[in-house]
Amino acid sequence: MERRPLKKVCIVGGGTAGWVAAAVMAEHFRGKLFEIELVESDDIGTIGVGESTVPPFLQLLAKLGINEQDFVRETQASFKLGIEFQNWSEKGERYFHPFGEVGAPVGLTDFYQAWLKARAHGYPHPFQDFAPASVMAREGRFTLPHKMPGTPVATASYALHVDAKRVAAFLRAFAETRGVTRTEGIVDEVQTRADGFVDRLRLRDGREVSADFFIDCSGFRALLIGKTLGVGYEDWSHWLPCDRAIAVQTQNVGPPPPYTLAQAQDFGWRWRIPLQHRAGNGYVFSSAHLSDDEATAVLLRQVEGAPVAPPMVVPFRTGMREQIWHRNVLAIGLASGFIEPLESTAIHLIYRGMDFFFRYLPDADCDPALAAEYNRRMRADYEEIRDFIILHYCTTRREDTAFWRYVRTMELPPELQRKIDLFKVNGALVEGLDALFRDVNWQSVLDGMGIVPRSWNPLVDRLPFERVGPEFDRARQTLETFIGGLGGHGEFIARHCAAPPPEPPARAA
Ligand code: FAD
Numbered sequence: 446m447e448r449r450p451l452k453k454v455c456i457v458g459g460g461t462a463g464w465v466a467a468a469v470m471a472e473h474f475r476g477k478l479f480e481i482e483l484v485e486s487d488d489i490g491t492i493g494v495g496e497s498t499v500p501p502f503l504q505l506l507a508k509l510g511i512n513e514q515d516f517v518r519e520t521q522a523s524f525k526l527g528i529e530f531q532n533w534s535e536k537g538e539r540y541f542h543p544f545g546e547v548g549a550p551v552g553l554t555d556f557y558q559a560w561l562k563a564r565a566h567g568y569p570h571p572f573q574d575f576a577p578a579s580v581m582a583r584e585g586r587f588t589l590p591h592k593m594p595g596t597p598v599a600t601a602s603y604a605l606h607v608d609a610k611r612v613a614a615f616l617r618a619f620a621e622t623r624g625v626t627r628t629e630g631i632v633d634e635v636q637t638r639a640d641g642f643v644d645r646l647r648l649r650d651g652r653e654v655s656a657d658f659f660i661d662c663s664g665f666r667a668l669l670i671g672k673t674l675g676v677g678y679e680d681w682s683h684w685l686p687c688d689r690a691i692a693v694q695t696q697n698v699g700p701p702p703p704y705t706l707a708q709a710q711d712f713g714w715r716w717r718i719p720l721q722h723r724a725g726n727g728y729v730f731s732s733a734h735l736s737d738d739e740a741t742a743v744l745l746r747q748v749e750g751a752p753v754a755p756p757m758v759v760p761f762r763t764g765m766r767e768q769i770w771h772r773n774v775l776a777i778g779l780a781s782g783f784i785e786p787l788e789s790t791a792i793h794l795i796y797r798g799m800d801f802f803f804r805y806l807p808d809a810d811c812d813p814a815l816a817a818e819y820n821r822r823m824r825a826d827y828e829e830i831r832d833f834i835i836l837h838y839c840t841t842r843r844e845d846t847a848f849w850r851y852v853r854t855m856e857l858p859p860e861l862q863r864k865i866d867l868f869k870v871n872g873a874l875v876e877g878l879d880a881l882f883r884d885v886n887w888q889s890v891l892d893g894m895g896i897v898p899r900s901w902n903p904l905v906d907r908l909p910f911e912r913v914g915p916e917f918d919r920a921r922q923t924l925e926t927f928i929g930g931l932g933g934h935g936e937f938i939a940r941h942c943a944a945p946p947p948e949p950p951a952r953a954a
Contacts, residue, residue: 520611
């Protein structure tokens, strides 16, 4: 059979999704396979939030050959060792969800299991005292763990807090120098062929853009996948009832802490994402319980620095497209779905979506078998992340508002319920296939929320138990002493990757 290779791919949208898609394709194909054109509208603009990432983001930079310190400088970034959760299990409680490992295996035994037994026998020190990233974050210190092999912090991991607009600008320059064409204009109409495939875009000024394949990065508008092809949206708001955010940028007060803050509120939660030149803040809330004005007032009362821009309302609907790839349209970014940013996973799903696209790269006929497998894999990622986010809510003990009473008692996705029930037996976990959140992530959140298994895995009983407590103490002290000798996060940035001060906003003539 004669093959009809793709000759041209068009990306609609120039937010983080559009420019990540353009950058990875430009780097991967180096102008060899097909032409790439990106259409975006400065008048419509981007969502402008999305500033906290997870560790695989650094692998994306490495794959693109981008120097991490240059990127940190250009995007006013700071380092992120994890997330501090405040007031989630109960008001006044806090826990840290770190990146990287917690403790080291005891012989052949998982650290968590050994710690569980020790704790049941009165061992007083919390699980997170053994996580290098948690201890560094608590002390406000930072170093690059992979540059410290053989030390107690080598098993930590980290990600970045980034300025969303600067990331898009950085990746745009990257993609344009590698041959991606950018077209500025508003897409007014999308024309389809007789077989239902998208044929061309018509821009407001009359220009037309045609291609064999389209990547819909038009954000919540979902111009191609939703509006044109009519692919439905699976709504998950009965499990994740927050449906709006108020976002505001503020001045920094003091050096940026090396972690994201997620502080539970009466009807949702508040984020604080520290960058070098400012902080990003937001209140993610349920509009069934709180108005925009009330949420804005709460947020402005709680942020630490003075606002540098007016607060912005961002409505959203939690869920995912029934098909992320349909015919010759692939949705990436917000057009494909959205889960609230509690674990900073949306940007991750962008480059995951592109990785899978390369794996199932089609010819111009877009064999539906490729799209079907792509959709199955992406759904697995979406559902894994969805369940992990629900975990933060459903394990609460809070009963102080209707919002918390609802999430505490709602019926869960059966797979999540099964995972929690299994964990409660003896700390066993259902292992995901190629999952973003591994055992240690589930253990950190479940432990942080105060869920204690009834027993431990009997294999732990092999250990000479009298030696375990003293061994734990030694490990903890070695970690603390080592971290005590590291410099602060602010100092690390100043020494290695400080951004030039941002230009002041242009004054009106
Ligand atoms: P957008 O940024 O909305 O870009 C859409 C693009 O399409 C724009 O360029 C626009 O101009 C263009 N466009 C639309 N219509 C047309 C048209 N008719 N013609 C031409 N162009 C058009 N993710 C994280 O990983 N970490 C976080 O901490 C995080 N926080 C978030 C907080 C909130 C409240 C929300 C809502 C999201 C958050 N996200 C986060 C998600 C993150 O913001 C997005 O995944 C990311 O910014 C990608 O957005 P996008 O590019 O898909 O959409």
